[in-house]
Amino acid sequence: MKVCVLGAGALGSTIGGLLAEAGSEVWLVARAAHAEAVSRQGLILVDGQRERAVRLRACTDPAQVGPVDLVIVLVKSYDTGAAMATARPLLGPDTVVLSLQNGLGHEEILAKAAGRSRLLAGKTYVGGVLLEPGRVRVGVTGKETVLGELDGADTPRLRRIAALFEAAGLRAVVSHDILGVIWDKLLVNVATGALSGVTRLPYGALYAVPEVEVCAVAAVAEAMAVAAAHGIALATREPRDAWMKAAEGLPPEFRASMLQSLERGAPTEIDYINGAVVRWGAQRGVPTPVNQALVACIKGIEAGMGTNPIRSVAA
Ligand SMILES: NC(=O)C1=CN([C@@H]2O[C@H](COP(=O)(O)OP(=O)(O)OC[C@H]3O[C@@H](n4cnc5c(N)ncnc54)[C@H](OP(=O)(O)O)[C@@H]3O)[C@@H](O)[C@H]2O)C=CC1
Numbered sequence: 001m002k003v004c005v006l007g008a009g010a011l012g013s014t015i016g017g018l019l020a021e022a023g024s025e026v027w028l029v030a031r032a033a034h035a036e037a038v039s040r041q042g043l044i045l046v047d048g049q050r051e052r053a054v055r056l057r058a059c060t061d062p063a064q065v066g067p068v069d070l071v072i073v074l075v076k077s078y079d080t081g082a083a084m085a086t087a088r089p090l091l092g093p094d095t096v097v098l099s100l101q102n103g104l105g106h107e108e109i110l111a112k113a114a115g116r117s118r119l120l121a122g123k124t125y126v127g128g129v130l131l132e133p134g135r136v137r138v139g140v141t142g143k144e145t146v147l148g149e150l151d152g153a154d155t156p157r158l159r160r161i162a163a164l165f166e167a168a169g170l171r172a173v174v175s176h177d178i179l180g181v182i183w184d185k186l187l188v189n190v191a192t193g194a195l196s197g198v199t200r201l202p203y204g205a206l207y208a209v210p211e212v213e214v215c216a217v218a219a220v221a222e223a224m225a226v227a228a229a230h231g232i233a234l235a236t237r238e239p240r241d242a243w244m245k246a247a248e249g250l251p252p253e254f255r256a257s258m259l260q261s262l263e264r265g266a267p268t269e270i271d272y273i274n275g276a277v278v279r280w281g282a283q284r285g286v287p288t289p290v291n292q293a294l295v296a297c298i299k300g301i302e303a304g305m306g307t308n309p310i311r312s313v314a315a
């Protein structure tokens, strides 16, 4: 299968690298420094203490790639519209477009750019950290990726793409209720993303502060109430489950992606995570004061850093 990762940074390089290793023809569309390093030396996957190089194609412009079978969108949420505006050369008659980004609202942006019939939805618990151009730390063991059609159907393309992930050692689960899956992952990000950003703590220290846990559980409880008001069926039973799941299998030095963004002076995906909870809550009159406060704190930090506050926010 010919696959293009659109926005190959930390996670996109991890997933693209593993798919390439398993034999897919993978193209990374990435920023220049990363694309050049990958083209020169291969993509270095750092897994625990071991490193290995994977050969795959990398460039900065989708026009160099041409039509593919699968586009995996992994730019940060606020870059989705701009990235998709360049993606037309990737789209053939049967091209499937899949977002594995965190948060809510991507499918609406992708449907506008590529047409709803091409879309598969998904969420992943796989982790990646871009260590330097051309080199990424992968966190794959035991981490699942859940994929589904938006209408819940069981289709050959869904099975084909799940099998592709499985063959690459990426545990893939097919869901017939992808909206529930999207919200279950949202709860995990609601639990620790903003609080990591505000406190600047890695997971070991974050989980040692009881007040942080109380706040995280309250934020998740609000999000669960919002999901219930929208009729979304969650697998998560208790708010604390999302808090525990967020840290599963991660080392004490792990830093949530929202914290990683702030540390490199980049904007966060707060509008798509806690901000989405606030917006969806407002639609059904569900109060979300804890999430509102977390949004305010992160936006305040971003404003203080001078990151660009202009984002395109969907749902
Ligand atoms: N990293 C992780 O472990 C996980 C991440 N996710 C989600 O995955 C998504 C991606 O996250 P992550 O990989 O960490 O983010 P990164 O910022 O590491 O990767 C995105 C990359 O895409 C680049 N980019 C942006 N626009 C374009 C474009 N038009 N063409 C080419 N490259 C572009 C960015 O460059 P620049 O920075 O210069 O804009 C960046 O290098 C997010 O939604 C995140 O929440 C989900 C689970 C885990």
Ligand SMILES: CC(C)(CO)C(=O)C(=O)O
Binding pocket: 102, 125, 127, 188, 189, 192, 193, 246, 247, 255, 256, 257, 258
């Ligand atoms: C790793 C995980 C699941 C929880 O922190 C995540 O999605 C993130 O950091 O954005």
